[in-house]
Amino acid sequence: MEQLMRNFFLFLSKNKTLTKLAKKYGFKFGASRFVAGVDIDHASRKIKEINEDGFVVTVDHLGEFIDNEQEARESADECIHAIKTIDEKGLKSEMSLKLTSMGLDISEELVMENLRKILEAGKKHNVTVTIDMEDYERCEKTLDIFKELRKEYENVGTVLQAYLYRTEEDLQDLNEFDPYLRLVKGAYKESAEVAFPDKKDVDENYKKLIKLNLLNRNYTAIGTHDDDIIDYVKQLEKEHNLSRDQFEFQMLFGIRIELQNKLLNEGYKMRVYVPYGDDWFGYNMRRLAERPANVMFVLKGIFKK
Ligand code: FDA
Helix, strand or coil, X not given: CHHHHHHHHHHHHCCHHHHHHHHHHCXXXXXXXXXXXXXXXXXXXXXXXXXXXXXXXXXXXXXXXXXXXXXXXXXXXXXXXXXXXXXXCCCCEEEEECHHHHCCCCCHHHHHHHHHHHHHHHHHHCCCEEECCCCHXXXXXXXXXXXXXXXXXXXXXXXXXXXXXXXXXXXXHHHHHCCEEEEECCCCCCCCCCECCCHHHHHHHHHHHHHHHHHCCCCEEEECCCHHHHHHHHHHHHHXXXXXXXXXXXXXXXXXXXXXXXXXXXXXCEEEEEEECCCCHHHHHHHHHHCHHHHHHHHHHHHHC
């Protein structure tokens, strides 16, 4: 049943008509549970509050199904505007973005041009930019782009997904780039040809990758809400006498807030991934796919108005 619900929400997340309708009818249906606001002004108020509580942030301008050059350029301009706002308002925030919203599916020149503009702004305003990882089909291209940009910019990082068979090799391959990596389990629906179908194997591989990257002495962001994984990182910290300057935990805005507070109180660096924008529908559906129990929050949002 749970698997059926997951597939259903992932199916909805890819629906262009629903995404357009959600944009048109505004910020509704529990959107504010997982999304910080429709624009950077709203989001920056939220980020300020989060910072005041002791957390650092990575902000993400949501953009789904960007399929023309103009939209991709607008999306890049919005990222630059957000970077300037972060600096102006003195927010403790990095940025995360998706290459498809920068024109990955349109042309490589366009995506590189947009990324260079954003990374230049990030360099000027001291904001690090992490390139999120999307579906398997785009993984190789994303890593190639990351490697190219990493040669030119210090303020760029990326994400590796533990559910893919290829990831261990990718992680070793990236080692020479002294990368800033976020490690996650992976959020897309992938076939058993490319990804571990069983959660147990994903979790095992995730632990293996975290250990490898930490022992390679690369800065590691662990993006998870999973108690078992977090306990494993704490165990590694003790066993290998790891410095807390070498890693951080990251969680999504609105998810497991008590756990976020607990880690912060224990003295860990805790970064909250804060999405904003009117393109919230696909993002929210992916969060529901991770945990269909969250549907209750969304239903409450519909009736609350
Ligand atoms: P898992 O799904 O096994 O959940 C463990 C426990 O966490 C659950 O039992 C539940 O208690 C809690 N939990 C998990 N999800 C929840 C939810 N939605 N609501 C409430 N509780 C929940 N993926 C990707 O493919 N590319 C990317 O670039 C990123 N980037 C990214 C950044 C950050 C900061 C995070 C935290 C995650 C991502 N992800 C991602 C998503 C990631 O791949 C994964 O889908 C989710 O984090 C869920 O997996 P967990 O590790 O949390 O464990």
